[in-house]
Amino acid sequence: MGLDITALIVDWAELESSPVHERKSVLIEAADPDDYDGSLEEGWAWLPPAHESFPSWCARYEFAGTLGSFKPHFWAGERWEAIREHAPADLRSALDTFLAGLIWAPPGADSDPVEGAAEPWYGEPLVYCPPLDVPALAQAWTTADPRLEALREPFNTYAATPGRWVGRFEEFTTLLHGWAEVVAEARHRGWGLIGLPI
Numbered sequence: 001m002g003l004d005i006t007a008l009i010v011d012w013a014e015l016e017s018s019p020v021h022e023r024k025s026v027l028i029e030a031a032d033p034d035d036y037d038g039s040l041e042e043g044w045a046w047l048p049p050a051h052e053s054f055p056s057w058c059a060r061y062e063f064a065g066t067l068g069s070f071k072p073h074f075w076a077g078e079r080w081e082a083i084r085e086h087a088p089a090d091l092r093s094a095l096d097t098f099l100a101g102l103i104w105a106p107p108g109a110d111s112d113p114v115e116g117a118a119e120p121w122y123g124e125p126l127v128y129c130p131p132l133d134v135p136a137l138a139q140a141w142t143t144a145d146p147r148l149e150a151l152r153e154p155f156n157t158y159a160a161t162p163g164r165w166v167g168r169f170e171e172f173t174t175l176l177h178g179w180a181e182v183v184a185e186a187r188h189r190g191w192g193l194i195g196l197p198i
Contacts, residue, residue: 005070005126006031006196007061007179009186012131014057030058031196044185059185063178065171070126070197075165076175077104079155086154094143101137102127102179102195127195131186138187141180148173 008031018026045060066072080099084092100106103126129137152169161167166175186193 003070003126003197004068005073006068006198007063007127007182008058008194008196009061009182009189009191010194011057011189012192015192027058027194027196028198031060032198058191061178061182061185064174066175071165072171072175073103073126075167076172079159079166079172080104082159083151083154086158087151088147091144091147091150094140094147097140098137098144098176098179098183101129101133101140102183124197125194126197127193129186129194130192131190134183134187134192137183141183144176145180148176 008027010027015023015027042062042064045062062068063072077099080095081104084096087095096104096106151172155169155172159172160169166172182193185191
């Protein structure tokens, strides 16, 4: 059994209106309500604002082809590590910013996204991006997106592992586009985003 990730966009003001000691349980309940059947394979899980167990202050995003597993996100970070030195400098800088804000821990970086967290790998967010940080991720993606094709050759040379997680260039870019959709929606609403290990 591996680690999962549930990506949420969150209205920070609503989250902060909950007592600090209750926020984790409020997020977990919002991310995985009892009546959420998990049938959505890709895209947004939006439910009516009046729905009791999925509040209107957050929404859940399902990444294509991941089945909720964190492994594809981890391997996307590894693939990026394998090719980043072969990317044009401006594209490398943009994707460094985008991925470091989401799934990629640069060498020597602290992998714990919440300072002082006692359990960084289980129970605490795998991604933690308050609303003020979201525009920088969106801007980085705006720079990177039109240039992704420049990574095809380096990916195929240095990172391709067909049959394994994110082993093809198309799988890599599909995952990046999923994160871009999450970031774009969070920015549009002025919300933050959180990736929970559930």
